[in-house]
Amino acid sequence: MNEQFWKGKKILITGGAGFIxxxxxxxxxxxxATVRAVDNLERxxxxxxxxxxxxxxxxxxxxxxxxxxxxxxxxxxxxxxLASKVGGIKYYLxxxxxxxxxxxxxxxxxxxASLQHGxxxxxxxxxxxxxxxxxxxxxxxxxxVEEDSVPAHPDLSYGWAKLLGEKQIEYSxxxxxxxxxxxxxxxxxxxxNQELDLETGSAIPVFMRRAIEYxxxxxxxxxxxGEETRSYCYIDDVVEGLLxxxxxLNTHQLLGPLNLGNxxxxxxxxxxxxxVQISGKEIEIIRDxxxxxxxxxxxxxxxxxxxxxxxxxxxxxxxxxxxxxYGHLAMRLAKQQVGLG
Numbered sequence: 001m002n003e004q005f006w007k008g009k010k011i012l013i014t015g016g017a018g019f020i021x022x023x024x025x026x027x028x029x030x031x032x033a034t035v036r037a038v039d040n041l042e043r044x045x046x047x048x049x050x051x052x053x054x055x056x057x058x059x060x061x062x063x064x065x066x067x068x069x070x071x072x073x074x075x076x077x078x079x080x081x082l083a084s085k086v087g088g089i090k091y092y093l094x095x096x097x098x099x100x101x102x103x104x105x106x107x108x109x110x111x112x113a114s115l116q117h118g119x120x121x122x123x124x125x126x127x128x129x130x131x132x133x134x135x136x137x138x139x140x141x142x143x144x145v146e147e148d149s150v151p152a153h154p155d156l157s158y159g160w161a162k163l164l165g166e167k168q169i170e171y172s173x174x175x176x177x178x179x180x181x182x183x184x185x186x187x188x189x190x191x192x193n194q195e196l197d198l199e200t201g202s203a204i205p206v207f208m209r210r211a212i213e214y215x216x217x218x219x220x221x222x223x224x225x226g227e228e229t230r231s232y233c234y235i236d237d238v239v240e241g242l243l244x245x246x247x248x249l250n251t252h253q254l255l256g257p258l259n260l261g262n263x264x265x266x267x268x269x270x271x272x273x274x275x276v277q278i279s280g281k282e283i284e285i286i287r288d289x290x291x292x293x294x295x296x297x298x299x300x301x302x303x304x305x306x307x308x309x310x311x312x313x314x315x316x317x318x319x320x321x322x323x324x325x326y327g328h329l330a331m332r333l334a335k336q337q338v339g340l341g
Contacts, residue, residue: 001240001310002247006031012076012119013037014063014110015083016056017044019194020125020186023235024080024242029055038063038072038083043200048193063106069113078121078246079114081107086158087200089223089294096157103161111168114179121180121249123242126166126257128187128300129159139229139267141297146185146257146304155294166257173254180253182245187261187300191235191321192328204232204322207272208329211279220276220283223291226269231299233262234321237314244309258305262314265299274319278326 011028015021016037021044025037035056037049040063046053061068063083073079085095085102092099107124114122131144133155154160162185169181194205201209203222210220241260248255269285276283306313316324 001244003031005247006033006243008032008034010034010075010077011036012072012079014072014079014081015039015044016058017041017046017048018082019044019048019191020189020235020238021082022048022193023191023239024082025049025056026052027239027243036072036076043086043195045193063110064102066109066112069106069109070116073110073113073117073119076114076117076119078123079110079119080123080125080242080246081110082125083110084125087195088202088206091200092156092158093292100157100161103158104164107161107165107168111165111172115172115177119179121182121246122169123182123184123246124165124169125242126162126183126185127159128185128259128261128298129156130154130163130166130185131159131298133294136295136298139227139297141299143263143299143301144259145301146259149257170254180249181255182249182252182258183254183256184242184245184258184260184305185256185300186238187259187298188230188232189235189238189261190232191325194325194329196329196332203230203268203271204275204325205329207275208326209333211275211281211283212326212330212333214279214281214283219286220272221286221288222268222272223288224268224293225289226267226272226285226287228268228293228295229265229297229299230268230271231262231265232271232318232321233260233314234316234318234324237262237316241305241309241312244312248309255308258308259300259302260305261300261302262318263300263302264318265297266318274322275326278323
């Protein structure tokens with residue numbers, strides 16, 4: 001990684017108070033960048049950027065408004081676009097129209113504003129949800145490579161919105177714009193500052209919250225049979241990959257799409273068991289098989305990212321990352337209980 005590249009650079013981070021955005025913000029402050037973080041605080045929290053809030057410019061804005069996107073892009077060298085309507089599988093199933101409409105709106109306005117204001121480099125955080133559902137119907141499904149996204153058939157509206165966001169960038173560059181852009185497909189990112197809400201949170205923080213609060217707030221339930229498989233990548237490794245992608249726009253006008261994650265996979269039942277083990281509690285795991293399983297197996301190949309991003313690869317093991325994350329989430333929940341968080 002070229003740390004000198006970031007010194008003095010004017011960087012906009014959308015979703016800057018969210019899970020991934022807060023970590024990117026912290027890392028860029030360490031590297032000497034001039035950071036503007038933008039968030040509507042619908043899901044992000046100022047608590048997440050408490051350590052850097054006095055060293056950055058923070059703007060509370062709603063990027064579903066075109067004028068807000070135009071405002072925040074002014075005078076920026078680099079835009080790292082992370083803002084998105086996201087949630088756990090329950091949320092995706094309940095709000096498909098809201099997700100695709102609002103995410104398409106945010107992505108369109110942000111790209112237009114970046115082009116309008118002459119932003120030099122643009123990073124778009126896409127997702128493994130762009131991949132066709134028919135390639136993810138077995139727990140042992142073959143690892144997904146970037147070319148597998150077409151012919152398109154994502155199962156969730158979130159995936160369709162992300163695919164549209166990718167295509168907007170590709171077609172804009174094809175028209176001859178000077179914008180340089182990187183597209184990364186994030187896969188199973190987890191770590192400190194993740195959303196803890198049981199209704200909208202992702203699997204790892206939800207499992208951890210159920211374990212931390214067990215048995216006071218009900219049973220430890222997981223959706224499905226537990227045989228479903230996923231891959232997970234710790235936040236520090238993902239941040240490293242994102243920043244390397246921006247740096248590598250020195251030699252690319254369009255970089256990617258690149259899968260950015262961990263090539264290993266784990267059964268969801270085993271993941272729950274590991275979290276229970278970390279908790280040190282005696283917990284019965286209940287499988288709710290009445291809920292539909294959409295994606296049976298999701299694993300990716302990151303060979304392109306390793307090649308293009310100078311040998312980048314995840315360094316934090318799943319066990320190490322889970323322990324770090326569990327300790328942090330337990331501390332957050334304890335603070336909330338006494339009114340400090």
